[in-house]
Amino acid sequence: MSAGNDKDVLLALANVESSYGPIKAIRGVSLKVRQGEIATVLGSNGAGKSTILKTISGVLDPTRGTVMFKGEAITALDPAEIVKRGLAHVPEGREVFPLLSVKDNLLMGAYTRSDRDGVARDIEQVFGYFPILRERQAQDAGLLSGGQQQMLAISRALMAQPELILLDEPSLGLSPKLTKEIFEIVVRINRERGTTILLVEQNANMALNAADYGYVLENGRIVMEDACEVLREKEDIREFYLGMKETGVRGERRWKKKKTWR
């Protein structure tokens, strides 16, 4: 398993298996996210990345294995209970409430809190991160652009004052420029607030630059894990996730090498 002091571990999954009906989406996933770091799970379509996040946040109950958060088992707890314990999930495709205003969306994120002053302060803080949301605060969230909705979804998660944010494909459907902006803010949130982040991404290049530690998921199993600066240099990562390959003597190559994951 990954090195490091176990006391720092904020989230730990042990042998987690989850299924959709008879189809096993993740098979025996064990991973750790340490306090204050950005961890990432890379994988192609259907590898089971989102399933991991759904299993952590309680949207999906695992058929096997345990999820530990801050040293306590949160396996298959009610999602609301998990949010109260300090774990927020930014789902794939944003899932903002389209008919509520931006501000109301943010307040929905603070649903489990009762400190109104704190909530007001946090709204100010997220407006600091994403000034466009302040401008649009009275508008229906459904009228925002994709990038703005992503900003709103992240902000909504922050409103729960989480210690850990599960971030599912923030780059989905966004322009490269916007993706870059969003990632910069994600890193800023991590550095400034100390919020731990578990990031799931198909955009391996962005994720490996933003994160500290990475796992590679294929067919529901982790096939590789390491610090991101190490992963970036691995041959299989370069060829299959970063699209950097030697073109060979002919100057072009369409065949794929075999993955070895070492």
Place this chain on the structure above:
Amino acid sequence: MTSLASPIITSRRPGWVVEQLPFDTVPKLFWQRVQELGSATMMRQKDLGIWKAYSWAEVGDIVGEIGAGLVSLGFEPGQVVSVLANTCREWVWADLAAQSMGGVCNGIYPTDSASQCEYLCADSGSVFLFVEDDEQLDKYLEVRERLPQVRKVIVFDMEGLHKLDDPQVIGLDALRELGRAQLKATPGLLQQRLASRRPQDLAVLVYTSGTTGKPKGAMITHGNICAALAATNNALFENLPMGGERVAFLPLCHIAERMIGEYVSILRKSTINFVENPETVFENLREVQPAVFFAVPRVWEKVFSTVAITIKEAGRFQQLAYAWALGEGARIGQLAEAGRRPGPLQQLRYWLARTLVINNVRRMVGLDKVQLALTGAAPISPELIRWYLALGIPLREGWGMTETTGGGTVTPIGAGKPGSIGQPGPGVELRISEQGEILMRGPNVFAGYLNLPEKTAETIVDGWLHTGDVGRVDEDGYFYITDRMKDIIITAGGKNITPSEWENQLKFSPYVTDAVVIGDKRAYLSCLVMIDEDNVAQWAQDRDVQFSDFRSLCRAPEVAKLIGEEIEKVNKAFARVEQIKQFRLIEQRLTAEDEELTPTMKLKRSLINQKYAALIEDMYSAKAAA
């Protein structure tokens, strides 16, 4: 030292006699079959997911065109072509075409690197090179400056290469086009070239995966192949009908699939079905349901573990039904092994088990119609043979090598002995030398190593081939292998140890793929173990052992304990000096492309010793410190 020598042993099985064949070269056999069978199906391969069939006559046309195409480019009898491709229809076409034109065909493993391809092309003196696709072509292009004797490279699949403008590279279709023109100009070409070959002429070159040094090219003549073929109908296929479906998937560069998948299929008038790629073997097997299935032990184990895992995930009722049915099958198997017949009640129960459960399992794995199930190239566990017997599949074992054109021994149907490789095939003479080595004499023994007269002289002495295998023979004429001659370890205490004997016992564990025992000039024995990833991962997952990648699986203390226990189990069967005191797991997942593995996925002993020297030293210093 007492002499281990035996007299000359030949087959004692009635009916195991050499057949008189009406041909004396491989292409003559093929063209005879084309004449006889015409529109019957010779081979199938999938195009975009749909099986495409080729009749004998169609293959005849294609082979004629390819051969004539080579001739139009200057191909002369006795010249060599190399084929660098996965097992596929074009491989067989190219082989038959080159031989039909009087040439010699050499195979290169598709997993070989560019520099290995360069060595094989240069050493064999290949004038033409057939490659499968752009991936394999790139290997040639990387080393082409150093291969001036290669005149043209022919690509089977031109996808992605249409823009390539290289006068030295042509597609297979373009070659056939040239061939058609050549055939029009010289209609008698085929007959003339067929007549140019005699039995003592070279047919194929097979490079043996040298565990030390460069690979050696074994020269195999038409006479060798025909001799091996003359032994098959009466022994290997004793009482079996001609024809039937086959699945070919092992590399055709290896003598086993070349003989059994290609030449024996032609001899037996079978239909060859090529798998889509090495990953789809089991799906294709289910689709084809072959009558003959030859595979290496790894594949037979894989079939078993697939069933075991499926049963584990099945419902309680299915699990009980499977356990009951296998129990019935095993009882029938035991009786058969003891040579007794089951009673009527037992027969009825077995019939029920077959109908309700076992036949479904057989269909699921694709072996429902199998008449000849054959394993070879590595030892197989007796338990595994019993499991197949319980399914009603008598798994037979063959022993042979490149240098014997695949011929050697085979277990007779219904008369196998556990742990034995069977009796000598028709025409084969075997004896044990004074040092305990198995020696072979027969018309199937090869003509020597290309360009290596000294190596040839070391291998064939006074007409006897030194197989390098150490073994014994029992009073019924059954042979048993204990080790490879050069693998014998002499410990610091002066004790001779046969490592494979121990390794093979450990390999029978479902959790171990391969192992290498170490201990030459050492105080005690140790070993490096390569785990079976699927089975160990499943085991770990069932027991909530945490792991992520392959390395972390190997490093899990529970896994080390599991393998330790497997080693202890094997140790019990051996004397103290032969026991393993320390072991380490190989933490890297090895694939066929890695130099540590032979093409048949066995660990190369000497290379492992070199490459993992630090790990090995660690085992000895750790023990000393303890």
